Amino acid sequence: MSKSFRDWNVDQVWLLPPSINDFVPADHVAHFVRDTVRTALDLGLIYRSYRSERGQAPFHPAMMVALLLYAYSQGLYASRRIAKACEERVDFMAVTGMQKPDFRTIAKFRRRHLPALQLLFVESLRLCREAGLVELGHVALDGTKIKANASKHKAMSYGRMKVVEPVLAKTVEDWMSQANGADDDDDRTHGPDRRGDETPDWMASQQSRLEKIRAAKAALEAQAEAAGKAAPDDKAQRNFTDTESRLQKTKDGFIQGYNAQAAVDHANQIIVACDVGASSADNPQLVPMVDQIIANTGAVPNEFSADAGYSAEANLAALEGLGIDAYVAAGRQRHGKPAPSAAQPAAPDTRVGRMVAKLRDGAWGSPYHLRKVTVEPVFGQIKQARGFRQFLMRGLANVQAEWAMVCTAHNLCKLAAAR
Numbered sequence: 001m002s003k004s005f006r007d008w009n010v011d012q013v014w015l016l017p018p019s020i021n022d023f024v025p026a027d028h029v030a031h032f033v034r035d036t037v038r039t040a041l042d043l044g045l046i047y048r049s050y051r052s053e054r055g056q057a058p059f060h061p062a063m064m065v066a067l068l069l070y071a072y073s074q075g076l077y078a079s080r081r082i083a084k085a086c087e088e089r090v091d092f093m094a095v096t097g098m099q100k101p102d103f104r105t106i107a108k109f110r111r112r113h114l115p116a117l118q119l120l121f122v123e124s125l126r127l128c129r130e131a132g133l134v135e136l137g138h139v140a141l142d143g144t145k146i147k148a149n150a151s152k153h154k155a156m157s158y159g160r161m162k163v164v165e166p167v168l169a170k171t172v173e174d175w176m177s178q179a180n181g182a183d184d185d186d187d188r189t190h191g192p193d194r195r196g197d198e199t200p201d202w203m204a205s206q207q208s209r210l211e212k213i214r215a216a217k218a219a220l221e222a223q224a225e226a227a228g229k230a231a232p233d234d235k236a237q238r239n240f241t242d243t244e245s246r247l248q249k250t251k252d253g254f255i256q257g258y259n260a261q262a263a264v265d266h267a268n269q270i271i272v273a274c275d276v277g278a279s280s281a282d283n284p285q286l287v288p289m290v291d292q293i294i295a296n297t298g299a300v301p302n303e304f305s306a307d308a309g310y311s312a313e314a315n316l317a318a319l320e321g322l323g324i325d326a327y328v329a330a331g332r333q334r335h336g337k338p339a340p341s342a343a344q345p346a347a348p349d350t351r352v353g354r355m356v357a358k359l360r361d362g363a364w365g366s367p368y369h370l371r372k373v374t375v376e377p378v379f380g381q382i383k384q385a386r387g388f389r390q391f392l393m394r395g396l397a398n399v400q401a402e403w404a405m406v407c408t409a410h411n412l413c414k415l416a417a418a419r
Helices: 029-039 061-073 079-088 090-096 103-112 114-130 158-180 186-190 201-226 283-297 313-321 351-365 376-385 396-417
Strands: 138-147 155-157 237-239 246-250 253-265 270-277 303-306 325-328
Touching: 029 061, 029 090, 029 396, 061 079, 061 090, 061 103, 061 114, 061 396, 079 090, 079 103, 103 114, 114 270, 114 283, 114 396, 138 246, 138 283, 138 376, 253 283, 253 376, 253 396, 270 283, 270 396, 283 313, 313 325, 313 351, 325 351, 376 396
Parallel strands: 138 303, 303 325
Antiparallel strands: 138 253, 155 237, 246 253, 253 270
């Protein structure tokens, strides 16, 4: 007896066009992100930027926003990979309605509307609050180092600049002197169609490098002057590719990158504030991040935790002034110890000293232990599960907006999971 099989005819043409709602299951996150953008997010700032009726009609802005946010939620960030997904993946077709913007269109849209896309983070947080996912009972703050779109090998210290600049300047000067003293043999040497004093390729690269070094050196000197210093430290560095990025120390060594910050509500791991700084130090970020939490939510957290990188008298005073029950470590937590202990003993009559005693007395029951299960898993979801380990854009303002988009996508994923 022969076995019968279901018919498999790949050449059969559909009589009626399919519905995009049938491409993926009804509860798929693709439908959720698309419909949330269409009906719940305020895209007025983007819409108002389109005024002229000339030229070919652009793709619908809401579709482009939905495409970007859905791509970010799926761990796709580069415009070429997003455009490829629009052609190959049915979940992306469900978002775009089978439209296929190319990678240039996607990249231009993101670049053009970056400030407006950054503001959607607050919109996503508003939706999470309306859904009851934000309680502000306990908020944890932490930072994570993310690579810049630049190589650390394209950076140079101020001390090295002082050595290299005169050498390059002498090379350029010597070549110009030789070019100015060329004799009547130039036609035989350089050819009949060249004057002989054109800048050769190797010279153009030397001249460009000299200009970059001088610009970077001037920028470091301006920073030192603004800080009241006579001259920059010889170890102060400047990257030639992304001048606002800095060397960041990580557990795996140094990277050229930025310090991304996130404040996370413990109840449902919703990000309630986000920012990016160039400095590797977390300490200056605490007060601005707390201010942003209050501005974004209109409320003050009951409890707040952060690791030792944020410990400072001024920071603890600010939290105390807001009436926040704070748990900020004064040192790294040692294996087997119930609470973080200070690397250097703090005076008991200081806020840091009292915080040490507070964490010690709380032992394993201290709310400080909520920090690790609140903010660190969020970084794991963003960097490991969704693969965001390097910024695509350059410059502090651009990476701040890019990080806000990543955090928006994270909140939308949490909102979708809570349906």
